[in-house]
Amino acid sequence: MRLPDIKPYLVTRRLIPENQEAPIHFISAAITPEQYFYRRNHFPYPVISEQSFLLSIGxxxxxxxxxxxxxxxRMPSxxxxxxxxxxGNNRGHFRPRVYGEQWEGGAISQGVWRGAPLRDLLKxxxxxxxxxxIVFEGxxxxxxxxLEGEFMFARSLPLEKALHPDxxxxxxxxxxxxPYKQGYPLRLIVPQWYAMASVKWLRSITVIETHFNGPYQDIDYVYYPAKDSDAGKMPVTTIHVNSIIQQPLNWSVLTTGMHQLYGIAWTGTGxxxxxxxSIDGGERWEQAAIQKYPGNPYSWTFWSYIWAAPKKGEYTIMSRATDSxxxxxxxxxxxNRKGYGYNAYSTVHVKVD
Incomplete structure (x- = not known):
C-alpha cells in the first residue's frame, strides 16, 4: 500500500483579514512555492476590476x-x-508581550519577482x-x-530608495x-526593506515635495522604544540580520548520535x-556550513551543522548570523511596543533520550 504524500499547510493567525504564516520549518527549497507564501493583510481582499490594470503616476x-x-x-524588465x-515576524517572542498578530517565525517567504524598474517609469x-x-497606494x-473613516493602504519611499535600479x-x-493573494496584477517590490514597503494591488504612484504622514507611515511601522510615549520613535525600514533553526523543532525529543541541524539566515544589509x-545555551559557538547563491544579493542563505549528540540530557541550541x-x-x-524587527538568537530546546 502506497503511503500518501504528507505536505505542510499555512499556519492561520487570522481569517478576516487573512493572515497566515508559511510553514517555515518544513521549507527546504530556495524558492517558496506559491501555496506556501505567507499572507499579510490589513483589510479584506480588494475586488479586481479593469481599473486594477491601470497604474497612474502623478x-x-x-x-x-x-x-x-x-x-x-513591453518595457525592459x-x-x-x-x-x-x-x-512583525516573530512578534510572539517579544517579552514583555506586545499587541498585534502573534507571528512565530513564518511571516517570511522568498520568490523570483519580475517587473519593470520603477525608475524607468519615473524617467x-x-x-x-x-x-x-514617492507615495504608493494599493x-x-x-x-x-x-481612526475614523476608511483608509487605503498607502506608504512612501524616500527618493533614493524609489530610484534604486532594483x-x-x-x-x-x-x-x-x-497570485491574487500576493497583489495581482501589480505589486511594488522593495528589496532589503521589510515587506510593508512592497505595496500590493498597486493602483497609483504620487510624487510629493513633503513627508507623507499616512497612518501606515507615521503610526504603524514605526519603532516605539518607550511603552508609554513616542520618545525616540524611528521608521521601520531595513530588514535586520536574522536566522532561524528550521530543524530540529523546539521541544523535540531526539536520540543519541548524529543529527543535522539546519535553517536559513538573511539580512537587509549586505x-x-x-x-x-551553540549547543549549550550560548556558552560556546561553532561554525555552521553556509550555502550561498552567487548572483542573488537579496536571497536568504541556507546553513547546516552536524551535531553528534553525545549523551542523554536537555540542550539549548542557538543560531546567530553575521552579515557583510x-x-x-x-x-x-x-x-518596541508594536513588536517590529525581532531578530534575537533563534533558540530551540531539545531532549536527548
Missing part, C-alpha cells in the same frame, strides 16, 4: 501618465530573487527638482480601530503572473557571511 512630475498592465509587460519578511514622467518622497482599503513594479512571481551554532556589513544577530531583540 503629483510633482512633469508629465503625469497612466500605464496599462500591458505597457509594463528585471528578474530578482528577493526575501519578503513581515516586520518617462520626469521629476521636479523639489521631489522628496487597492485594498478599510477601517482602523484608532525597486520594481512587479507583475510576475516564480515565472507566472503574481549578505550573510557567517552562521554560528558587520551586523551580528543579537542575544536579545530591541523591544
Amino acid at each position: 503629483g510633482e512630475v512633469k508629465r503625469p501618465l497612466t500605464f496599462h498592465y500591458q505597457d509594463l509587460l 528585471k528578474e530578482m530573487t528577493v526575501v519578503l519578511e513581515c516586520s 518617462l514622467t520626469g521629476l521636479h527638482a523639489a521631489s522628496k518622497e 487597492h485594498d482599503y478599510g477601517k482602523r480601530t484608532d 525597486t520594481l513594479i512587479a507583475y510576475a512571481l516564480n515565472g507566472k503572473p503574481i 549578505f550573510i557571511t557567517n552562521v554560528e551554532i 556589513i558587520g551586523f551580528v544577530q543579537p542575544p536579545e531583540a530591541r523591544w
Whole structure:
C-alpha cells in the first residue's frame, strides 16, 4: 500500500483579514512555492476590476501618465530573487508581550519577482527638482480601530530608495503572473526593506515635495522604544540580520548520535557571511556550513551543522548570523511596543533520550 504524500499547510493567525504564516520549518527549497507564501493583510481582499490594470503616476512630475498592465509587460524588465519578511515576524517572542498578530517565525517567504524598474517609469514622467518622497497606494482599503473613516493602504519611499535600479513594479512571481493573494496584477517590490514597503494591488504612484504622514507611515511601522510615549520613535525600514533553526523543532525529543541541524539566515544589509551554532545555551559557538547563491544579493542563505549528540540530557541550541556589513544577530531583540524587527538568537530546546 502506497503511503500518501504528507505536505505542510499555512499556519492561520487570522481569517478576516487573512493572515497566515508559511510553514517555515518544513521549507527546504530556495524558492517558496506559491501555496506556501505567507499572507499579510490589513483589510479584506480588494475586488479586481479593469481599473486594477491601470497604474497612474502623478503629483510633482512633469508629465503625469497612466500605464496599462500591458505597457509594463513591453518595457525592459528585471528578474530578482528577493526575501519578503513581515516586520512583525516573530512578534510572539517579544517579552514583555506586545499587541498585534502573534507571528512565530513564518511571516517570511522568498520568490523570483519580475517587473519593470520603477525608475524607468519615473524617467518617462520626469521629476521636479523639489521631489522628496514617492507615495504608493494599493487597492485594498478599510477601517482602523484608532481612526475614523476608511483608509487605503498607502506608504512612501524616500527618493533614493524609489530610484534604486532594483525597486520594481512587479507583475510576475516564480515565472507566472503574481497570485491574487500576493497583489495581482501589480505589486511594488522593495528589496532589503521589510515587506510593508512592497505595496500590493498597486493602483497609483504620487510624487510629493513633503513627508507623507499616512497612518501606515507615521503610526504603524514605526519603532516605539518607550511603552508609554513616542520618545525616540524611528521608521521601520531595513530588514535586520536574522536566522532561524528550521530543524530540529523546539521541544523535540531526539536520540543519541548524529543529527543535522539546519535553517536559513538573511539580512537587509549586505549578505550573510557567517552562521554560528551553540549547543549549550550560548556558552560556546561553532561554525555552521553556509550555502550561498552567487548572483542573488537579496536571497536568504541556507546553513547546516552536524551535531553528534553525545549523551542523554536537555540542550539549548542557538543560531546567530553575521552579515557583510558587520551586523551580528543579537542575544536579545530591541523591544518596541508594536513588536517590529525581532531578530534575537533563534533558540530551540531539545531532549536527548
